[in-house]
Amino acid sequence: MFENLSERLSKTLKNISGRGRLTDDNIKDTLREVRMALLEADVALPVVRDFVKRVKERAVGTEVSKSLTPGQEFIKIVQAELEAVMGESNEELDLAAQPPAVILMAGLQGAGKTTSAGKLGKLLKERNKKKVLVVSADVYRPAAIKQLQTLASDIGIDFFPSTADQKPVDIVTDAVAHAKLKFYDVLIVDTAGRLHVDEEMMDEIKDVHAAANPVETLFVVDAMTGQDAANTAKAFNDTLPLTGVILTKVDGDARGGAALSVRHITGKPVKFLGVGEKTDALEPFHPDRVASRILGMGDVLSLIEDLERNVDKDQAEKLAQKFKEKKGFDLEDFLSQLKQMKNMGGMMGMLDKMPGMSQLPDNMKDQVNDKMFNQMEAIINSMTKGERERPELIKGSRKKRIAAGSGTQVQDVNRLLKQFTQMQKMMKKMQKGGMKNMMRQMKGMMPGGGMFPGR
Template sequence: MFQNLSDRLGQTLKNITGRGRLTEDNIKETLREVRMALLEADVALPVIKAFIANVKEAALGTEVSKSLNPGQAFVKIVNDELVKAMGEANEELNLAAQKPAVVLMAGLQGAGKTTSVGKLARYLRERENKKVLVVSADVYRPAAIKQLETLAGEVGVEFFPSTVEQKPIDIVNAAIQHAKIQFFDVLLVDTAGRLHVDESMMDEIKQLHAAIEPVETLFVVDAMTGQDAANTAKAFHEALPLTGVILTKADGDARGGAALSIRHITGKPIKFIGMGEKLDALEPFHPDRIASRILGMGDVLSLIEEVERKVDKKKAEKMAKKIQKGQGFDLEDFRDQLQQMKNMGGMMSMLDKLPGMSKLPDNMKDKVNDKQFVQLEAIINSMTPKERQRPEVINGSRKRRIANGSGTTIQDVNRLIKQFNQMQKMMKKMSSKGGLKKMMKGMGGMPGMGGGGAPGQLPPGMGDMGNPGAPGGLPGLGGGLPGVGGNPFKKK
């Protein structure tokens, strides 16, 4: 996400960080580069003008902190203005209403509206502990009604049936009555979309909104459409009293123009951001964390929250105790680590949130391939329980059987065993006195981790990131994420 903008801003700001003081002359060129970076990111022109003016005013008028050099102060100013442009802080859904709290979802066809209803239903059920009902008022597409019914089953919420013969207002009023009788906390209403903004569509949704009076009216918009997303949001905002925006498909948007433009143009906050196709890939939108990602400083807070939410804590503690007692690390444990990594969205999702990772060279990023984890898991699944617990018994004939069973080659099996043996050695070092401390000390050379390593330089033991199981390879950022040797991200 925001890769192009992040790369351009990172290079531009790097050129000014060594300046002795900030003057109008030495920030002029930098501001021109920042303007170009925002234009390339498809940020709306009014937003760019306001952003540049604010940065210039703050940079020339600021009293530079004694603890920062002027260049670092400028980076902080850019960071603060990015946060302001996107809305200061996360704004949660306002569900403090007489039950059921009705949430109306609006947007164009193809923006991911129905999928977002499913994702939001799961989010509210799992993280907010709400009893959720969903209903489709899209009487123009029978497939949309069926799609929502399927999604409701997958995320574990109730679906209120509707048909194309009914009127949207009648459907939603019936759903509200059912939600009241059954004591539902929230009713999510999916509405019809169109390929473009048209009068009949707006009239219909205006009438529906007036009839049901939702507590939240969320506009669902595709991040890939750039500043067009902001202009469409404005058109909907003029027709409906929007309370917020859900930005979808942000994982495929390398530019970031929509995220930076919507708040300024509509005055409405982005409340959620869709980061993938999976039904758990919906995150609350935190402007400060997104700004941090754009400037290559990572998003460790989101990573911590993800670890806390998705890691199987019992398994993690069991493995940590096992290693601390010196009982060894076997292929069953290794497979558990691969599965935990997959649950957290894969390798690239985690790397995006780590400080300094945006500075890694492309050839190193290419080595990080989530498909490798699938292959490794298939190889381990083809082994017998005895082979997983004691890999040293795996001889030539066993390797042939494992390769045939997993659809891989003997060379792939050999590679896995070699990597596993290296990882075992690393685990032994961790379980020894002061082992973890030494390993964490080695991370000092990592960009963004407080060290002075060259851009793209990995800390000792992370030189083979694309090969899970290599010393420090992943899973294994300092001993395997998550949970090996204790969860390094666990809140104190």
């Protein structure tokens, strides 16, 4: 996410960060670079113009804090303006309404409305403890209703049945009545994809909106369409009173133009980012955290939240108990750690939120891909229970059998055992309570330090 923009801005701002003082000349050069970086990221031209103008106004003649160099002060200004462009802070859904709080999903075809409806339902159920009902008013796309029904079943939220021969307004009216009767907290209405130039379809969604009377009307748009995402959102907003935007497929968008253009052009906040295909791959949009990521400073708060949500507390306690009893760390424990990392969006998902990781060379990033984690999991799954508990048993013929069973090579098995040994050493340091030692070990496990050796 935002890789291209992050790379360009990080290089540009690095050049100025060491400057003793800011002058019109060195600001001019840097702002030209910033402008080019934003345009290449497909940020809308009016947004770029306004952004550069505001940064220049704030930077020239600014009072520099004693604790910062002028270059650092300039980076601070760029970060503050990035946040301002995207909306200062996270804007939560306004669900303070007489239940059910109705959320209407609108947008173009193929933007990901149905999957976003399911993901949002899951998020509201798990994080906000809401009783959620979903309904599909998409009577045009074959299997749209079935898709939402299947998704709701997988996630564990309730689905209100509808059929393709019903009118969308009737579907919504019936769903609202049912949600009131059964005391649902939230009703999410999925609608058909439509173009803003199709008057008939736009009239239909106006009628659906009137029947649903939603507290939130969310425009779902594909981030990979760049500044076009902001323009279509604006066109929809002229017809529907939008309250916010969900940007989908952000994980496939290396530019970030949509995230930086939507708020400025529509006046509507981005409320969520769709960051993958999994049903939990929907994140609340925090402009301050995204600005930090764009500037290569990571997103530690989101990483901590991921840890809190995804780390299995029971497993962590069992591991702690094992340490207390001096039983050590075996391959079974290593496997459970790998699975928890996968739950947090894989290694790249975690590295994306770590400060400074945007500076990692591409060849190192390639070594830390999630395919490698799948391979490690397959290797451990090919071992017997005894081998997992006592890795020292794994010698020549056993290595060949494990490699054959996992579809890998003996050198892959050797590499995994080496990585496991390093993890084991780190766990021993933790056991002794030596945090400094543990941090030193962790540095050694980062790319270039041995945990992910070259292939």
